[in-house]
Structure formats: structure tokens, C-alpha cells
Amino acid sequence: MVSSKDVAKRAGVSQTTVSRVLNNPEAVRQKTIDKVNHAIQELGYRPNSIARSLVSNQTKTIALISGPLSNPFFMEATTAIVNYANEKGYRIHVYFENQWNQEETYDGIFETKVDGIILCSILYEDQIFEELKSLNTPLVMFNRKHKEPCNFIEIDNEEAGYIATKHLIDLGHRNIIWIGSHLNMSTFSGRFKGYERALNEAGIPVNENLVIVEDGSFEVAYQRLVFLLDTVTAVYASTDSIALSLLDRFISDGYRVPEDISLIGTDNVRLASHASLQISTVGNCEQLNLGLVAIKELFALMEKSEENMEVIQTTLPVKLYKRETTDFL
Numbered sequence: 001m002v003s004s005k006d007v008a009k010r011a012g013v014s015q016t017t018v019s020r021v022l023n024n025p026e027a028v029r030q031k032t033i034d035k036v037n038h039a040i041q042e043l044g045y046r047p048n049s050i051a052r053s054l055v056s057n058q059t060k061t062i063a064l065i066s067g068p069l070s071n072p073f074f075m076e077a078t079t080a081i082v083n084y085a086n087e088k089g090y091r092i093h094v095y096f097e098n099q100w101n102q103e104e105t106y107d108g109i110f111e112t113k114v115d116g117i118i119l120c121s122i123l124y125e126d127q128i129f130e131e132l133k134s135l136n137t138p139l140v141m142f143n144r145k146h147k148e149p150c151n152f153i154e155i156d157n158e159e160a161g162y163i164a165t166k167h168l169i170d171l172g173h174r175n176i177i178w179i180g181s182h183l184n185m186s187t188f189s190g191r192f193k194g195y196e197r198a199l200n201e202a203g204i205p206v207n208e209n210l211v212i213v214e215d216g217s218f219e220v221a222y223q224r225l226v227f228l229l230d231t232v233t234a235v236y237a238s239t240d241s242i243a244l245s246l247l248d249r250f251i252s253d254g255y256r257v258p259e260d261i262s263l264i265g266t267d268n269v270r271l272a273s274h275a276s277l278q279i280s281t282v283g284n285c286e287q288l289n290l291g292l293v294a295i296k297e298l299f300a301l302m303e304k305s306e307e308n309m310e311v312i313q314t315t316l317p318v319k320l321y322k323r324e325t326t327d328f329l
Helices: 004-011 015-023 030-043 049-056 072-087 102-111 128-134 157-170 186-201 218-228 240-252 290-302
Strands: 061-066 091-096 116-119 139-142 152-155 176-180 211-213 234-237 262-264 281-284 313-316 318-321
Touching (some): 004 015, 004 030, 061 102, 072 240, 152 290, 157 262, 157 281, 176 186, 176 240, 211 218, 234 240, 290 313
Parallel strands (some): 061 116, 116 139, 176 211, 176 234
16 A cells, blocks of 8 residues: 655655655645655555545545525535635535535534535524534635624625515516525525515515425426416515426416516526526625635634634625516506
8 A cells, every 4th residue: 555655755755755755734835745746646646535534634625514505505505615615625515405404414513523614504593603612623614604793705695686676666566475494594584685675665565475485396386376376466485496386387388588477586507607597686796606716715713713703704895797587567
């Protein structure tokens, strides 16, 4: 079995230098790094990550809790996070949100030492937050946040809901469905507040019958929505993922968008601008990938000493991306 001693001999350097190249390359000249990496490749050496973590007190791993990859927002964010971490020489342990059993989702994090945690699955009043804090591991949330002071990256969710709903109102719509997930998530709570604010500002009463909470079954939510289509002219889908699913079903069932029903989403995922879809939506003004912003902030935290850490609370401004799925009544 090839050892670091063999690598040092082949590269003509000391074992200490090999260790520095593996654990602290910024302290080594590029010429030496190239020699050691060449020897590693020639010999097929595979560093022992456990041994390295004991020496450097780093695991070179990050835990990510993501939403489902069937949602294009999470697919884009997860891809950006993994790619950026890999470029930095880190591995990502990816866990997927389980709304019905969050403890199971977090077990892997509590059982494994990592250098940082990035997540988008936390509830606004989630009890798991205190346990996460007790790990004393750099932590950044994106797309959602906890009510306690924490590091987060988000868009202005309330303003997003307001802009989306006001856009529909400005087009002459008054009977507007809001469809989203549970309001114990800061994302949906904010977007619903914006929906309410726009209606109230326009003197339109908030009709609870037009508020649909998608509770794990899109089909149930869709059938409830279809039941209301005789009186409703527009739908505010609180995520682009929901808007994409609705557009697919509307077309399949013979409804014309926007002629029969106007539809707007939120997040401005890349798929929303596809030439064959052209979904009106609201997203951050600079079209930044929240996952990429969050992982960059996490690395910045990981490089700071505990006493120098500052709370990161970034709320990105949003704007309307008017496309083809909304029109005048």
C-alpha cells in the first residue's frame, strides 16, 4: 500500500512537505505542489481522510441539507454548492429534506464531524436550531431562516409576494389564488404576507377559499384549484416549481395560459425563461444563485476565528420578470 513516505521519496521532498501540500497548500510554493501532486498521481496514492482530519482538525467536508432535486431551485442551488466546494478541495455530504421526519434528516449531521453546514430546510420556529448551534460549527442557511439570530441568505420574500400579486392586480385581476406550502417556513410566510399586503392595498378582501396550502400532494391541491377556476382569473404560485407543475397541468387539461388563466411564480429559476415556457416570475435583481452566495459566505466564516465571526444576514432585493404567462384580464 502506497504511503505518504513513498510520495515524499518520489517527489524528492520531506513527509512534512507532503502533509503541507495535502492540508495547507497555501503555505507551499506552486512548484512543490506540482511535484507532490505528480508523485501522488504516478503512485496512485489515496490520502487517509480520517488521519488528515486528526492532524489538521479539518475534515474537508461540508454538510448540505437540500430540498428535493425535482424542484429546479434546489437543483440549481445544490449544483452550485457542490461545484464550488469541490473547486476548494472540499467534499459535500448531501442530505435531502424530509418534511415528515426532520430528525432523521439531521441525524447524519449530528453523527459526522464536518467543517461547515449549509441548509435550506429549517422551519421558522424549528427546535433543531439549538442543537445545530451546540455543534459550534459554521452554519449558513439559504432560502429559509430561523426566528433566532442566525446566518442566512434570502430574497425579500414579502416584497416578492407583493410584486407578484400587484402585477396581477395591475392587469385587472381581482380573484387571485395563492398556492404554496406551510406558513411555518419563512419563505412561504413572507410571500403570503406580500400577497395579503397587495390585496389589502387594492381594497380586495383576502378570501381564505382562494388560499391553497400544498400539503405534500400536488394532485389534491390542483383539484381544489380547478374547482375554483370558474370564479378565478389568476394564480400566484409561491415558487417557480409550483408554477411549472401548474402550467403543465393547465396545458394538459386544455386551459390556455394566459388567455384562460394568468400564472406567475417566484424564484426566477432558469427553466422559467425557457423559450417554450416563458413563465412570469419574481426573483432577485441580480439573478444570483442563492446556493452559490451561501456557500461563499460559509467558506468566509470557516476561515475566521470564532471571536471574529460576524452574523451574516443578507436579504436580496427582488424585481418582476414579466414573460408570457400573465396578461390583462
